Amino acid sequence: MPLSKKQTLTQYLIEQRRRFPQASGELNALILDVSIACKAIARQVALGALAEAPKGGTVNVQGEAQKPLDIISNEMLIRQTEWSGHLAGMASEEMDDPYQIPEPYTRGKYLLVFDPLDGSSNLDVNVSVGSIFSILRAPDDVIDSGRDVTEADFLQPGATQVAAGYALYGPTTMLVLTVGNGVVGFTLDAGIGEFKLTHPGIRVPEDTQEFAINTSNSRFWEPPVKRYVDECLAGRSGPRGKDFNMRWIASMVAEAHRILMRGGVFLYPRDTRDPAKPGRLRLLYEANPIGMVMEQAGGRCSTGRQPMLGVKPSSLHQRIGLVFGSKNEVERIERYHHEPQTKESPAPLFAERSLFRD
Numbered sequence: 001m002p003l004s005k006k007q008t009l010t011q012y013l014i015e016q017r018r019r020f021p022q023a024s025g026e027l028n029a030l031i032l033d034v035s036i037a038c039k040a041i042a043r044q045v046a047l048g049a050l051a052e053a054p055k056g057g058t059v060n061v062q063g064e065a066q067k068p069l070d071i072i073s074n075e076m077l078i079r080q081t082e083w084s085g086h087l088a089g090m091a092s093e094e095m096d097d098p099y100q101i102p103e104p105y106t107r108g109k110y111l112l113v114f115d116p117l118d119g120s121s122n123l124d125v126n127v128s129v130g131s132i133f134s135i136l137r138a139p140d141d142v143i144d145s146g147r148d149v150t151e152a153d154f155l156q157p158g159a160t161q162v163a164a165g166y167a168l169y170g171p172t173t174m175l176v177l178t179v180g181n182g183v184v185g186f187t188l189d190a191g192i193g194e195f196k197l198t199h200p201g202i203r204v205p206e207d208t209q210e211f212a213i214n215t216s217n218s219r220f221w222e223p224p225v226k227r228y229v230d231e232c233l234a235g236r237s238g239p240r241g242k243d244f245n246m247r248w249i250a251s252m253v254a255e256a257h258r259i260l261m262r263g264g265v266f267l268y269p270r271d272t273r274d275p276a277k278p279g280r281l282r283l284l285y286e287a288n289p290i291g292m293v294m295e296q297a298g299g300r301c302s303t304g305r306q307p308m309l310g311v312k313p314s315s316l317h318q319r320i321g322l323v324f325g326s327k328n329e330v331e332r333i334e335r336y337h338h339e340p341q342t343k344e345s346p347a348p349l350f351a352e353r354s355l356f357r358d
């Protein structure tokens with residue numbers, strides 16, 4: 001097969017740097033290292049039951065069972081990036097505390113934050129999973145002193161992210177990336193081990209007739225979410241005047257990719273199930289990077305009440321209500337949260353007196 005003329009990830013990053021010559025190239029090098037880790041994870045994931053994986057049985061800081069591949073992917077991301085001299089520290093869904101760049105490596109100016117394997121409960125059933133990453137600039141005093149990083153250094157609003165993206169391990173492996181200048185997608189050409197630019201200038205359609213939510217949680221939803229879903233379900237004869245389709249993969253990264261490709265809206269809203277967990281998904285590892293990708297592609301990402309990227313994180317493993325996708329739909333959901341409740345959808349007391357707020 002002749003070599004395709006599509007740009008490789010490396011060529012794309014070099015070209016981007018030509019357009020912004022003030023950039024040091026360190027970010028590019030870091031992104032390339034992340035992409036190599038993702039290729040290694042893709043290979044491991046693809047082995048499935050053929051892999052002689054170590055036994056699992058551990059539990060992460062959030063009390064969730066860790067799969068062996070969660071831990072292996074975490075290790076792969078650390079090992080492929082810690083040596084480079086570009087990182088001041090890392091944080092991961094699978095590690096209780098921030099990761100310190102060890103001797104003999106030098107420390108750099110970026111913080112790498114990741115969910116090494118999103119949707120990992122789907123691994124046993126061979127459904128798409130992915131890795132989500134976010135790159136932040138470390139605070140100046142960290143860069144100047146080279147000191148150990150602390151939790152506080154990572155608690156930056158999503159709007160400060162320098163780059164974000166994800167790798168999706170599906171029928172093909174893809175890398176979707178934003179460096180704050182739109183969103184591009186690369187497909188892994190496994191034959192030559194290169195990510196090739198297959199999806200330049202990705203845009204999320206502003207309207208949609210597709211939503212994704214785990215309806216088994218409906219008894220815990222707050223009234224604005226109930227209202228939104230009820231209206232979708234009512235279809236053409238309801239207030240929306242059109243039929244909706246529903247999807248739930250239980251792998252947020254795969255849902256995000258579908259929405260980037262053809263529009264839609266994803267909700268894992270804040271609910272009343274457990275006041276200690278306002279939402280299921282994590283602000284730093286999941287909501288912020290996906291939020292940056294969505295917004296850069298013309299979509300919208302929200303807590304349901306306010307733009308996600310404006311939220312000041314309060315802790316490393318903070319969970320949050322997450323709504324993202326087609327702009328007009330996400331704005332509608334935000335509007336429902338701000339509108340006074342109607343007779344048809346009265347706000348029960350808990351909505352007013354909730355113990356938690358985004």
Ligand SMILES: O=P(O)(O)OC[C@H]1O[C@](O)(COP(=O)(O)O)[C@@H](O)[C@@H]1O
Nearest residue numbers: 117118119120121214250251252253
């Ligand atoms: O089990 P549920 O309620 O369907 O939740 C599924 C959600 O949990 C997640 O799998 C959480 O991510 P992790 O696999 O990284 O813990 C999301 O990808 C997905 O949207």
Ligand SMILES: [Mg+2]
Nearest residue numbers: 115117118119
């Ligand atoms: Mg996840």
Ligand SMILES: [Mg+2]
Nearest residue numbers: 115116117118
């Ligand atoms: Mg995970």
